[in-house]
Amino acid sequence: MSSATPWLSILLPVYKVERFLGACVDSILAQADAGVELIFVDDASPDGCAQLLHILQQAHPHQLHVIRHAHNQGVSAARNSLLDAARGDYLWFIDPDDLLEPGALAALKAVIDAQDPDLVMCDFRAFEDGSDGRARSARLAHVASFQGRSNCLQQDRDLLIQGLFKAGQFHPWSKIIKRSRWPQALRFPVGRIFEDLAVLPRLALHIERFYHVPEVWMAYRQSKGSALANLSAQRMREWVLALQGYGRELQASRPAPSAQTLFEVAHFCTRTFIRACKRRSSLGGTELTADLRQFLSLWQDSSPLNSRQLCLAYLYRGRSLRALQFIFWLLRTR
Numbered sequence: 001m002s003s004a005t006p007w008l009s010i011l012l013p014v015y016k017v018e019r020f021l022g023a024c025v026d027s028i029l030a031q032a033d034a035g036v037e038l039i040f041v042d043d044a045s046p047d048g049c050a051q052l053l054h055i056l057q058q059a060h061p062h063q064l065h066v067i068r069h070a071h072n073q074g075v076s077a078a079r080n081s082l083l084d085a086a087r088g089d090y091l092w093f094i095d096p097d098d099l100l101e102p103g104a105l106a107a108l109k110a111v112i113d114a115q116d117p118d119l120v121m122c123d124f125r126a127f128e129d130g131s132d133g134r135a136r137s138a139r140l141a142h143v144a145s146f147q148g149r150s151n152c153l154q155q156d157r158d159l160l161i162q163g164l165f166k167a168g169q170f171h172p173w174s175k176i177i178k179r180s181r182w183p184q185a186l187r188f189p190v191g192r193i194f195e196d197l198a199v200l201p202r203l204a205l206h207i208e209r210f211y212h213v214p215e216v217w218m219a220y221r222q223s224k225g226s227a228l229a230n231l232s233a234q235r236m237r238e239w240v241l242a243l244q245g246y247g248r249e250l251q252a253s254r255p256a257p258s259a260q261t262l263f264e265v266a267h268f269c270t271r272t273f274i275r276a277c278k279r280r281s282s283l284g285g286t287e288l289t290a291d292l293r294q295f296l297s298l299w300q301d302s303s304p305l306n307s308r309q310l311c312l313a314y315l316y317r318g319r320s321l322r323a324l325q326f327i328f329w330l331l332r333t334r
Contacts, residue, residue: 004035008036009037009038010039011083011093013079014096015072016045021049024095024097024100027100038064044068044069050068067082076188076191077188077190079093089180090177095221097223099219107213108217111213115211119177119209121145121176123142124143125143146212148166149212152211157204157257168268170196170201177207240302243269247304250265267322273298
């Protein structure tokens, strides 16, 4: 590896992606300059990833670095290892079954050089695994990762948090973060799914300058084995658990969040709560009531507004149907 500090570290957790890894790396190296380092964690992948990474590292010894876990620890532990190893001024987590769109790195470098933001957000497109690479619908051909002003440097943290929670796209591969803004204590929760939802909203509390580029820089491969596509009762609990305690952290942060920010976060937590309740109810079983009650307890420990405050906020905004839907599921937990 070069001794010079890279301007960007691209961080890739590797596990069972032998079929896709080569295409992902090619999409990056085709546009990466000497100031971009690629760091991989081979999380004890049982396929041919280790051999492929060895070949890639031999071909690009000054740009590629490979870390190997002795045993599989999961994507959170892999991302934490990548965080510890990264040397770049900016960090970009990319999943090795996805693709970096042509021109993305040059566009990112231009934003960084001109604006020096703490956070850059990009948009993405989604395509199904096994398809020809095209989105199955126009809606998925361009998915926004942020709702708010674009192509300008902003410093209003309320607008950042509101825009993130309105969009609801907390994938780490649509966020490029200045390494100096990442708190040492903030790590991905090991052994849990929805780890990105647990980390990215908390990271936003440490961002002062942000920039959204409304361009598709990432091509996201939708897998039939994704967490949202296969929600067991345990996965639903971890879904609602991801933001546990966030409401308190938000309210304790400075500057104090606005009423609209508190509402957007509470609304996001409530949508997750309702969706989890619906999906869990469809499974039935003797543990249904206990699980719904747990979902409510986790919602109460995640939302910055209590149930009365949220219902009043819904009514004030003319969203009485959402208030009634929320009340229905509150009653179902009794």
